[in-house]
Amino acid sequence: MTDAEKIKMLEKITGKKPLHRPDGKETMQELHGVRSDKTCRECIHCKRLLYGRTIYKCDLWHVNHSQKTDIRVTGPACGKFKPHEIK
C-alpha cells in the first residue's frame, strides 16, 4: 500500500483529512514527487483565500488555519498537478 493509499483509507475511516500525516511527510511534493516544469499557481487544486491577506491552500492537502498548510504558488508543482481547463 502506498503512502497516498494509506492517507485515503484514513480519510475514509475518520471522515476527515488527517492533521498529521502518518508518514511524517510535510508537503504534497514530498508525498507525490515534484513537477519542476509547472507551479502550484497553474494547478486547478490551488485555492486562493482572503483572510485579511491572501493565502493559498491545496484542496488535495489537509487544510486548517495554520500557516503550515499554506502552499507557495511559485513553488514547483507536485505529481498530482492538474492544469486549469481552457474554455
Ligand code: SF4
Ligand atoms: S500542484 Fe500539487 S500541491 Fe500544488 S496545488 Fe496542485 S495538487 Fe496541490
